[in-house]
Amino acid sequence: MSSQGTRGGGNRFPGVVAAPFAMVKLGPDVVNGTMDAYSGYLPDGKIWGFSMMHESGTGGAPKYGVVSQIPVLGEVPNPLVDLSQPRELPDEASVGYYKSTLANGVTVQLAATEHAGLYSYSFPSNGTASIVVDASHVLPSFRGLGWEQHYSGGSFSIFPDGHYEGSGTYNNGWNLSPDWTIYFCGNFSHQPFSSRTFNGNVSASRSYSNSSSVSGHARLGGVFTFVETDLKSRVGISFISTEKACRNLNAEITKDTELETLVQIAKSRWNEEVFNKVQISSNHTEDLQLLYSSLYGMFLIPSNRTGENPNWSSTEPYYDDVFTLWDTHRCHTSLSHIIQPKAYEDFIRSLIDIWRHDGFMPDARSSNFNGRVQGGSNADNVLADAFVKGVTGAINWEDGFAAMQTDAEVVPANNFDPKAPDSSTKEGRGALPDWLQYGYITPRYSRAVSKAVEYSTNDFALYQVAAGLEKVDEAERYFNRSRNWRNHWNPRATSHNHTGFVVPRAANGSFLPQDPLECGGCYWGDAYYEDNSWIYSMNAIHDVAELKRRVGGDERFVDRLNKLFELKIFNAGNEPGFTSPFLYNLLRGAQWRSVDRSRYIGGLYGAGEKGLPGNSDAGAMESNLLWQMIGLYPLTGQTTFLVLSPWFESMTIRVGDGKMLKITTTGGDRGTAFYVQSLKVNGEVWDKAWVAWEDVFQDGGTMEYVLGERPVDWATGDLPPSPASWETSYL
Incomplete structure (x- = not known):
């Protein structure tokens, strides 16, 4: 089981980890x-x-x-x-x-x-x-x-x-x-x-x-x-x-x-604590190995160091070896919430307690020290995802929001990282001065464009929590800031018969020449991190309705998503592209295309030593596969899950407090007949290509799929929410 991803760049640890998040890894x-x-x-x-x-x-x-x-x-x-x-x-x-x-x-x-x-x-x-x-x-x-x-x-x-x-x-x-x-x-x-x-x-x-x-x-x-x-x-x-x-x-x-x-x-x-939380009908050894090896890989880190923090005394839980929320916030933390709800709550409390004592929540942390930040302050996204899904317990959400506001308003001290000496890579948002002054990020900061897109999603996270805490002024401010990714949108940037991409922008407001297919080394010193403008232009998942309008409407949006695969831009090993293959669900009559992409991505995985299509990234890669198996995909910071197509005739997920989500399929098979023909949720006919947290996870429930060989237009109901595309915030 533990050999998955130990060859081919997966970097999975195959040694002894006696329990999820155990400090010793021998x-x-x-x-x-x-x-x-x-x-x-x-x-x-x-x-x-x-x-x-x-x-x-x-x-x-x-x-x-x-x-x-x-x-x-x-x-x-x-x-x-x-x-x-x-x-x-x-x-x-x-x-x-x-x-x-x-x-x-x-x-x-x-x-x-x-x-x-x-x-x-x-x-x-x-x-x-x-x-x-x-x-x-x-x-x-x-x-x-x-x-x-x-x-x-x-x-x-x-x-x-x-x-x-x-x-x-x-x-x-x-x-x-x-x-x-x-x-x-x-x-x-x-x-x-x-x-x-x-x-x-x-x-x-x-x-x-x-x-x-x-x-x-x-x-x-x-x-x-x-x-x-x-x-x-x-x-x-x-x-x-x-x-x-x-x-x-x-x-x-x-x-x-x-x-x-x-x-x-x-x-x-x-x-x-983990394996028994998910049961499937399949008796195929490969299926069982793939499912449970992926679950195992998800919970090796972070490390539960409660009682082992040398830097301060606290009664709060303490987690270290956070690698990194930039990697895991897209789909790992949302699945951790479902599989390990108590540890997930403790982890949220730990993030807030680190802020109390170290001054900032980590985007990454190891050996009791924050660092390194690749993009935005993505602990904000993790907290918002927990908040909107009703995670309370012993979490002090006033402190949680104050920690998020530190990210949004306080410029962290520069740690002069040799690979990006322009601003802090230790914690927080290093490019915050530009963000506050211009509403975008100039090239004086490395990774300016990818940071800007992420800062937008981070500010949307603050909006979500502020709105829930009835902080009206703060909610309005962060709602407006969550749209700032639009300030990097150059409607004249072109690539492969498409116009409009997020590109670098100078302090005088001018857009800089940029081939959307190019990103230099896509690394610390470049304008984009790990992916190019084609990918980052699709990453404001809270504002997709506006994105569709800017792209040119539904037909052009479909073609742009298709181009990610036709031009071989999409890389299943790069986290910024994780959500893009499933944005078809935000269009009429296109949910089947998300299913196609999901099946393609699932085929890149295996249970063996080379079974991961990229670095595990602390289980981010494994959690991405597990959502394909479940047949849903989360939109972090929202209660929305996009409907895909489950792999198995039956899957039961324990969602806490004795509650179950049971997912069944009839009429299909894994190889060819995997398109959704119809869906019932909790016994009722369902006509939406998405479900909400409260529909199936909050109290458990059922999802009954009928599958077949050919796509049909079954999702004729409301499109998934695009909350930042509203005329104003709901307040």
């Missing part, structure tokens, strides 16, 4: 020339450690790979040399379990809890067994972009009873964080006959010490040698202290805990 670190191992794992190469912390599906540069140990045959005169080993056999993995068989004959099996890990080693019987614990171990990056992690220093102490404690301090990685520290506490199932600390560096590799405690900025750790060949190693970690790491270890993995016990607990938790 697995191998692989080196293969100059390839970045973003999650620590590469399918080919040598294993140079098994470490306690990883992220899944991230890009840019690796993060973590800390608190590592590696088994070595015989004694270890120099622990600073290359101790990596090829694999003798392919690794094996399942939920809660990982196994590597190394070329030196050592077998390593892994299991974990939320804050601790268990290593089980089997050495060949004809020699001594050593384990090297390396506090300086950290995943490297070879891209040369300045995003590589660094080890800053650490400490390591061996105690008379054989257990060890220590810490490591590291910095940088994809979010450019300053120094952060992780503490650890470990012991073994047998007393070593020899143990020592080491402290040195590459140029003085033999400067290790027999003392029981070392600290400093050089590479350091411990070497433990045993006469026994079957060993267990237990390790706890904490962001607070070594004492807390020891408490975590002793509370979660005792000396008598068996590896298989932890594996079974992990499977039970994943089944209860």
Whole structure:
């Protein structure tokens, strides 16, 4: 199950994650020339450690790979040399379990809890067994972009009873964080006959010490040698202290805990908290693997660090390893709300609490530090999506709106990111000065056009929450600002027989020459991020009626959507284009075209190692597929879900509090007969190409599809709402 997306750029973490969002993510670190191992794992190469912390599906540069140990045959005169080993056999993995068989004959099996890990080693019987614990171990990056992690220093102490404690301090990685520290506490199932600390560096590799405690900025750790060949190693970690790491270890993995016990607990938790929430009628192995592997990939990160926040004291939940809301706000967070409603509420509370103490909500966050912002302040969209769907619980929505207003009104300090030094990439909206002065963003700011489109959706999010809180003046202001994407619309920009695209605009109001098909590198320093103007011109999903008018009406809108595929502009691995294939639903008689696109996108996925059409991006890619299977697509910040076509004859989704959404299909098949002929919602004939949250998710419900081989015009009712296209706000 956990091998999906581990090859071909998916960057999925295949190691042990004992529960959804568990802090410990225990697995191998692989080196293969100059390839970045973003999650620590590469399918080919040598294993140079098994470490306690990883992220899944991230890009840019690796993060973590800390608190590592590696088994070595015989004694270890120099622990600073290359101790990596090829694999003798392919690794094996399942939920809660990982196994590597190394070329030196050592077998390593892994299991974990939320804050601790268990290593089980089997050495060949004809020699001594050593384990090297390396506090300086950290995943490297070879891209040369300045995003590589660094080890800053650490400490390591061996105690008379054989257990060890220590810490490591590291910095940088994809979010450019300053120094952060992780503490650890470990012991073994047998007393070593020899143990020592080491402290040195590459140029003085033999400067290790027999003392029981070392600290400093050089590479350091411990070497433990045993006469026994079957060993267990237990390790706890904490962001607070070594004492807390020891408490975590002793509370979660005792000396008598068996590896298989932890594996079974992990499977039970994943089944209860995630997998059992969705049931399908199919008995096809590929279907089941694809569904449940995708669900698994969705909930590996962020990491639930409640009680492990070193920067402030709070009774609120705390989540870290947010990669990134730019990726996940489009369809991941809305599905998280359905599958994991309690954790979703806790996550919203955590975003607001980070604002309380750090000053801004994160768009991305890792190692307790905000960064990096790729576009807008998309925590705003996540909060609005929760708000309009009635998520309350213990959320303080007055504080939530104040956090959103910070994004909308306060210019964040520039962190001088070398790839985009014009404004902050740490948090907030770096290009806010232009947004407030001009109502658009000039080229003095990088990613100006894509930021402008996203700032518009962010301001629509503020409108939604302000309106619900009856903040009349604020609602009116942000409603008007949510239309500012229009200020980048050049009606004379042309491409492939279409006119009108969002393009760069100078401070004097003039539009700059721009080929809508081109975006330079589509990266940090360019006018558009990850996609071109064809895609971003379709991204104001709160204002589609106005977009249709500007494009030239329904027929031209259909042709423009078609061109995304005919010209091979659409890339299923790029999040800005996620929603575009389904905007046909906002036209009369065209819902079947969204179904066509959905089936095409679903066909790009598989259950195997190359089963993702792009980087997992913390489960964004997997959630996109899951919505195709369900046969709906969310419009974030609104209660609207666009109707597609479900994959299965029957699917049941537990939506909380014992409520169910049951989706059935008759008369069709997955291969050819997948067009909607008719639909009933909660037993009533349905004539709209969309449903609202309250129709099917709020209290559960039923959706009964009749499918067939040919498109029919069944959706003759009201079009989906386009709220920013109203003459004024509803207030």
